Amino acid sequence: MKHNKISTGTLVALGLSIQSLYAVAETGTDNITEVKDHSHISHNHSHAAKDKIAEGMCGSGMRMDLDGMVMHENIDNLPKDCKQISEEISIQVKAGVKYSEPYPGTVFGLDSHSWHAKPCARITIEFKNEDEIRHQWMLHGLPRYLYPGGMFHIEANGLTTKTGTFIVPSSHYTYLVHCDIAQHMEKGMKAQFVIGKGRKDLSSIPGLTEAKFADSYPNKSSTAISTFRSENIE
Amino acid sequence: MSKSRLFCFFILLLCLSNTSSALFQPPTTTETYLGKVEDFCPKKHINSWRQQQQIEGVDIAASPVCSPDNPYNIAAFVKGTNNVSMATLMNTHLAPDTLIKGKDLDGDGDPDEIHIRLEVLELNGFSPDLADPVTTYNIAPGIQPGFWTFVPKHRGMSNKSAETLVANPLIRLPSPAIRVEQGDKVFITLENSHYFPHTIHLHGVDHSFQTTKGEGNDGVPQTSNKLIMPGKQFTYEITPRQPGTMVYHCHVQAHTHIMMGLIGMFIVEENRANNWVQTFNVGNGFVRHSSKAVAKKYDREYDLQYQDIDRELHNIIQTANDSRLLAKAFNRDYNITERTPDYFILNGRSFPFTLRESLIIVKPEEKIKLRVFNAGDQLLALHTHGFKPTSTHLDGVELKPSARIQRDVFTLGPAQRVDLELYAHNDGLHNMGAGIWTFHDHNELGVTTDGIYPGGHISSIVFESFLGENGMPKLQGVDPTPFFTAEFYKKQYPVWTLSDDKKHYGDVFIATDESLPAEDSETTDETQMLILLAQIIVLIGTVILVKRNTGNSHEA
Incomplete structure (x- = not known):
């Protein structure tokens, strides 16, 4: 008769995988841009009648006016894994076509594509839109029990500034930040917010990381386009 | 021997x-076996939206098709986003400043200062992170050509939600039909949220060459306007003196931008008292709140926009991300003289999706107004089964009664419009009785999708007695199931497959349970x-x- 012995190694591996599953569940989707078309999933966040449009805009945690809106703001609700706020951070983020100039081939931009804070930080973003059209500063991957859909969203109309605050949990993570208007992220408005040590860098961030599906350029030696990447990365 | x-x-x-x-x-x-079959009417379409209803005092007609317009959108489009409650606005994706309706200048009970805000957005474009297109929109099962479209300025994500890449329902083809009233002071602001420059030209709409500030108002880069660059906005001003079915479209690199989808109907309604018009008809089709003049003469009104699509042009945005590569591909590499159309759409969809949205519903003895617009590059030869409509307007100009034509094939060249009167009077001439009467382009290209028939512009005029649950017509022809698969339009199934139990015609047959x-x-x-x-x-x-x-x- 054979006995099935569970080795110590297997137990450790099992324990670690359960741990990481828990962590992922807490922090939500790893990187929203990896989502394939799951159109059969309906993200129905409506509280009331079926008549309502579902998008997580339930009326709670949203303020909207003629300048724009802030959704899922969280000023003082501590994530359950934070004993206290570790630091207060205020960041001004400027958005607009003019910030795409250092990155040839992009059209829209941000004055910075990367920010950093400690775990359990309270972060206030002053989002200054210098274009005449609307733009967004949208962060993905927050815990869904605190932020519907795992998102914190600032939207500013042209030439307006909107400010919003959120608190991050204790995990070391790299959150996706982008403008979610069609093709704004792809054309330059992608960034990341690194909490603590962060995790893996996200792809296609101007000046920071490579694309997964990079463009191919003709006549690499003869035109100015050929040298753009090396000259213009900050 | x-x-x-x-x-x-x-x-x-x-x-x-x-x-x-x-x-x-x-x-x-x-x-072989049928691949993934889409439902005729996906469950997401909400039944309560189909009912006749009143929201914030706005009468909204019943729309029994599979995919009716959001009635909250209609209320906001009629009253203005500045005149509806926050609760109503929350049932739409609209922003508070999408549509501002102001003073009643002539005291006749409806607002005459109208401020419309439009954006330009891209569908089925490239992503450097994903193998598939983003902000998706299908014109037929599995078919996602790239598009640009005018959209009412709105709020929130371009995707329906964070869990999907499907575009939010406001972002679609065609660019929405816009309605204003004769004599209104209308401001149209284009907020260019796309990565290419664009303008708006108001085709056929009465407008002066310059705005009150002396800026160009015709939208033509060669003569009147600078390009509206990404991130910038520009406001056109009009006070149209004449009613009619007119057009608006981008005039930058018009040969490609128009074809990419930046073209729509612009309708100036006759001036009447208390005439709050439905400023946007997103997705065209049935007008759930007609103007006073139209409602007096007609029982229902439909906006029908036809377009043909060259796959080669629409694939360009799916091949690269760098805006310089895309600009060269559009402006210098693409050769329109070698254009061959592959897809044909009515109100932004091909058959069988036209059956979900673009059915013309009718009852006996009703008079229906059809505004037909050829937004494509090919001649349209519109044929209606079971009816012989009568033309009442050509390019928005009313025809004298003696000039009106009654026939069963109406031809429209590019950018032409015809207003038709469809009269469900069963005399063998106006109408041949109740039924499901197909209407389609008789230019045979127009009834195909990538060469496969049935496809293209095909839709139907359906009498209410022939309409079933969830807007599905009570079809009595062949089993339409294969039409709702991507494989059918990839030419993988024999066309007569479900009728061919003797296997005379297919290299493969669809296995059943027997x-x-x-x-x-x-x-x-x-x-x-x-x-x-x-x-x-x-x-x-x-x-x-x-x-x-x-x-x-x-x-x-």
């Missing part, structure tokens, strides 16, 4: 019998056995004859 000749004859017969059995071996029809292959192989084996038997008989006969011959040669 000599014995040797007889001998040769039998050998020949043997050979022939062998060769003739090889001719009866064509390949058998192999079995058993089929076993029977077939039996029949084949039988024939082969008979041939084999015949061969054996001939061989035995030859052997006997040969033996007799050798025997005889020894006789004295």
Whole structure:
């Protein structure tokens, strides 16, 4: 008769995988841009009648006016894994076509594509839109029990500034930040917010990381386009 | 006959019998299965939206099709986003400043200062992070050409939600039909949220060459306006004196930008008292809140925009991300003189999706107004089964009664419009009785999708008595299931597959629950056995004859 012995190694591996599953569940989707078309999933966040449009805009945690809106703001609700706020951070983020100039081939931009804070930080973003059209500063991957859909969203109309605050949990993570208007992220408005040590860098961030599906350029030696990447990365 | 000749004859017969059995071996029809079949009407479409209803005092007609317009959108488009409650606005994706309706300048009970805000957004574009297009919009099962479209300025994500890449329902083809009232002071602000420059030209709409500030108002880069660059906005001003079905479109690199989808209907309604018009008709089709003038004469009104699509042009945005590569591909590499259209859409969809949205619903004796617009590059030859409509306006200009034409094929060149009156009066001329009456382009390209029929512009005029649950017509023709698969339009299924139980026409057949292959192989084996038997008989006969011959040669 054979006995099935569970080795110590297997137990450790099992324990670690359960741990990481828990962590992922807490922090939500790893990187929203990896989502394939799951159109059969309906993200129905409506509280009331079926008549309502579902998008997580339930009326709670949203303020909207003629300048724009802030959704899922969280000023003082501590994530359950934070004993206290570790630091207060205020960041001004400027958005607009003019910030795409250092990155040839992009059209829209941000004055910075990367920010950093400690775990359990309270972060206030002053989002200054210098274009005449609307733009967004949208962060993905927050815990869904605190932020519907795992998102914190600032939207500013042209030439307006909107400010919003959120608190991050204790995990070391790299959150996706982008403008979610069609093709704004792809054309330059992608960034990341690194909490603590962060995790893996996200792809296609101007000046920071490579694309997964990079463009191919003709006549690499003869035109100015050929040298753009090396000259213009900050 | 000599014995040797007889001998040769039998050998020949043997050979022939062998060769003739090889001719009866064509390949058998192999079995396959239908791929993913979409529902005729996906469950997401909300039944309560189909009812006749009143929201914030706005009368909204019933729309019994599979995919009705969001009635909250209609209320906001009629009253203005500044005149509806936050609760109503929260049931839409609209922003508070999407549509601002101001003062009643002539005191007739409806606002005459209208401020419309439009954006330009891209569908089915490239992503450097994903293998598939983003902000998706299908014109037919599995078909996602790239598009640019004018959209009412709104709020929130371009995707329906964070869990999907499907575009939010405001972002679609065609660019929405816009309605204003004759005499209104209208400001149209284009907020260019796209990565290419654009303008708006108001085609046929009464407008001055310059705005009150002296800026260009015609939208043409060569003569009147600078390009509206990404991130910038510009406001056009009009006070249209004449009513009619007109057009608006981008005039930058017009040969490609128009074809990409930056074209829509612009309708100036006749001035009447208390005439709050439905400023946007997103997705065109049925107008759920008609103007006073139209509602007086007609029971229902439909906006119909036709367009043809060259796949090569629309694929460009799916090949690269760098705006410089895309600009060169559009402006210098693409050659419109070599254009061949592949897809044909009515109100932004091809068959069978046209059946979800663009059915013309009618009851006996009703009069229906159709505003038909050819936004494409090909001639449109619109044919209606079961009806002979009458033209009432050409390019928005009313025809005198003696000039009106009643016929069953109306031709429209590019950018032309015709207003038609469809009268469900069963006299064999106006109408031939109740039914499901197909209407389609009789230019045969227009009824195909990538060369496959049925496809293209096909839709139907459906009498209410022939309309079933969830807006599905009570079809009595062939089983339409294969049309709702991507594989059908990738040419993987024989077209007559579900009608072909005798397997006369397909290289493959769609397996059903009934058993089929076993029977077939039996029949084949039988024939082969008979041939084999015949061969054996001939061989035995030859052997006997040969033996007799050798025997005889020894006789004295």
